[in-house]
Amino acid sequence: MKKLINKPEDVVVEELHGIEAAHPDLVKVHYEPNYIVRADAPVKGKVALVSGGGSGHEPMHGGFVGLGMLDAACPGAVFTSPTPDQMLEATKAVNGGAGVLHIVKNYTGDIMNFEMAADLARGDGVEVESVVTNDDVAVKDSLYTAGRRGVGITVIVEKIAGAAAERKHSLKEVADIARQVNDNGRSMGMALTSCTVPHAGKPTFELGDDEMEIGIGIHGEPGRTRMKLKTVHEIVEMMASAIVDDLPYKSGDQVLAFVNGMGGTPLIELYVVYNELHNFLKGRGIKIARNLIGSYITSLEMAGCSITLLELDDQLQALWDAPVKTPGMRWGA
Amino acid sequence: MKKLINKPEDVVVEELHGIEAAHPDLVKVHYEPNYIVRADAPVKGKVALVSGGGSGHEPMHGGFVGLGMLDAACPGAVFTSPTPDQMLEATKAVNGGAGVLHIVKNYTGDIMNFEMAADLARGDGVEVESVVTNDDVAVKDSLYTAGRRGVGITVIVEKIAGAAAERKHSLKEVADIARQVNDNGRSMGMALTSCTVPHAGKPTFELGDDEMEIGIGIHGEPGRTRMKLKTVHEIVEMMASAIVDDLPYKSGDQVLAFVNGMGGTPLIELYVVYNELHNFLKGRGIKIARNLIGSYITSLEMAGCSITLLELDDQLQALWDAPVKTPGMRWGA
């Protein structure tokens, strides 16, 4: 295992120390339980957004705390959902009196821990709503299963709902906008390499030199199919058509296109992916009105990418364009 | 070789197509010869900044074209200096009448190609100054050698000189500020893995599972020493003390600290590095007044990091804080 770390068990806390030292103007870090809040929390009269999940997906979620995005993020151990006490304390710390929205990725652990935290917070008199993201078309959806994973759309939900909260929309309105984003968003991911969880010490899965894994999640889980490596043209076609056909996105639609690196993918490749995606969508009559290209929701050092599309309307586009000032995403401020 | 590409020989042009499709509001792309200019070029009465170098270091340089940073970037083949005709055309395209500054990393190829381009541009009546960056303390400096490589400081020179140009400083003033940044900046890099140049098809160097390479450059060149993998605490101590002792940076100094990922390093590790660097500098009485953490000057998918320090004064700090709006670096706008 080759990593820039000291001991596997110290990675998350040392990362938090790094974030605290780097961004005192933007965030404050609380330890035991661990959570990150924006420097000016709680913001009176504003709906507060709390998210969280396992570590190893940086900049998500801790890098998205700040003006126009999250009020708090709760980092768990690497790839492990944080615990209800983290979420409860974070929820109380950022509650500005207008209620708190929990943004939860659809994983059994995240759902259950946030559920317990929300129950406890409500018991303490805090108004809490939860929005679950589940945009991964690689997973078959059914009433009898855990359902689709929450992946790339989570970043966009946090940005857009964060902008809505900044405009002092009510808790119900912010939650509805978050749900609208999730409902109109779809994603799919692929990996060229596995990642190595620090405390596991070896790659989660093994891939041959000429193989790739299609339909991976963000936790180094193997995907649904393994196949021979293909050209980026073929890879994007596979992923984008699965996404486009699922919602479906139709000719004439305006979308936000998000090309995401999994942590070990260089930007040069992401632009090559974006070029293919641009051409693919053009062929389907779909217009990219906004885009985001970079490594925003990652799986440690995994090489690979994911594609997320969101159907935009005027309101969502304006909220996307609104100022954001966080360690991991910044514009207009 | 596992990459999200079609054919090795098409990577750079397809990347340029991706950049062109993604950022029409910020940049325009010209082909044959290849260069990227800001969308509103030439800016009348402003000194224009032109940089360039081999591709594979994204977001540098193409991602730094825009308000407050570069006016043009010339991408060469992967890890190969661009050619004089690219630089000449880019220079003429962005010349707003106040002269053009060439920002050149100190590599034989870059120096010679930019030299030829500057001669040609002067022949065409354009006023050109050149600034060479050479901040890599891993390389022994001497009159008889090629001298130190230009690495991390290049990003900071482009940002700070870009801000100075935006304030309508003269060509000489902008060049002097750029040289001041270079003179007060020092860097060092290390690698956990090699990278693979697309047309070479296999890793430039081989590292054992328990080895790392210290003192690498940004072209997948092997470094000066290979050693057993150490903790991040020890690695940062080695790199930071080489940097600090070189200028030297002294107790009481205010610095900009730049922790850079080489392309395949996840952000979680960069924050762990930053935490160590913060503690190291604190121990030396050096205060980090500003920081930059992320993958800004990369070597394809190489895993590893570099550290750059710049001694700040009030002017440099104000120029660093000034608005910048490019695909790869953005704040205040």
Add this chain to the structure above:
Amino acid sequence: MTISRDAVLDWLKAFAATINENAAYLTQLDSDIGDGDHGANMNRGMQAVLTALPGVADKDVGSIFKTVGMKLVSTVGGASGPLYGTMFMQMGNATAGKMELTLDDWVAAVQAGYDGVIMRGKAQPGDKTMVDALTPGLAALKGQRDNGAAIPEALNAAAAATRQGMEATIPLVARKGRASYLGERSANHQDPGATSSYYLMKTAAETWK
């Protein structure tokens, strides 16, 4: 024969030790069909539980179990944190005030814990989760109790049934938890949570004999 408060503490220590010894194995099982952290998760939780036990050494069994449950909830995270945490908290409710447990008390505790896992995780038998290990284990325990078995006998039978339930997860295609994302590829692997649940019943049988 009854199970004393001290015996309960001994069981918890034995369970923590077994989890510790098998952490790498549990993580390996979870790497195959999940995200490779089940062993680390459970070990982190049970080590935290060990540090909390001295504080409740003189408390009733219900308080001990509730403390264990809360500790697990606040230190494990993931799916197993709320599931094992809820299990122990519900076992605590069912044994509130008791300084020792009869077989009936133990059956009621396991039933309450089991119901808590179902309430929290909404899994059904056959979904390839810890529920597949616990369901036959609980059934065996009740059967033994109804037949008037002694505690060691009943616990041995429950452990054996739990083990069978654990092994029966191997051919299943997961419908809950992370393993469900793998679809058909989740078959031919033993569920990690079912395995840690087997350790729970096995260490009880080994401790209370």
Add this chain to the structure above:
Amino acid sequence: MTISRDAVLDWLKAFAATINENAAYLTQLDSDIGDGDHGANMNRGMQAVLTALPGVADKDVGSIFKTVGMKLVSTVGGASGPLYGTMFMQMGNATAGKMELTLDDWVAAVQAGYDGVIMRGKAQPGDKTMVDALTPGLAALKGQRDNGAAIPEALNAAAAATRQGMEATIPLVARKGRASYLGERSANHQDPGATSSYYLMKTAAETWK
């Protein structure tokens, strides 16, 4: 015997073919002590030169060389682009207007090209660059000319000396170019640019015999 304009074109084609055949080898040499692109760089340049040759087929040797130089400058990049480009442009200056070359003309051309490389790259013999191959090559050529040798003889001697110069780069520690960053570790490797320079002299000897 003189070297006709057509023979010059044949030499350039032979050089391009040799670079193409040995591109992977040159890149391998450059991977060891540089950045692994010298073969790709030279090949990209010489392939571009091939497409430009028909346009100057009826021109004088000076024009042919200048076109080659400009094509190399605009397509190669890196260190070798300006170096080989300047070399050919200076060779073009030295042969302006000539429709064929005597041995004296050729010596003057190589001397001019060599001076261009030194002017552009400021390397000295012993720095472990292409200069180390060209220096003995040029010296041998001049010696042969002074001794009244015929063209084939002179070229063969020059190629042999260039080869020795190339091989002599192996033990050197680089002081110029990327290899210099390796310090002592650059020793025990043959310089890629010295190798491509050997191909230049070797293909001349093989073509003009």
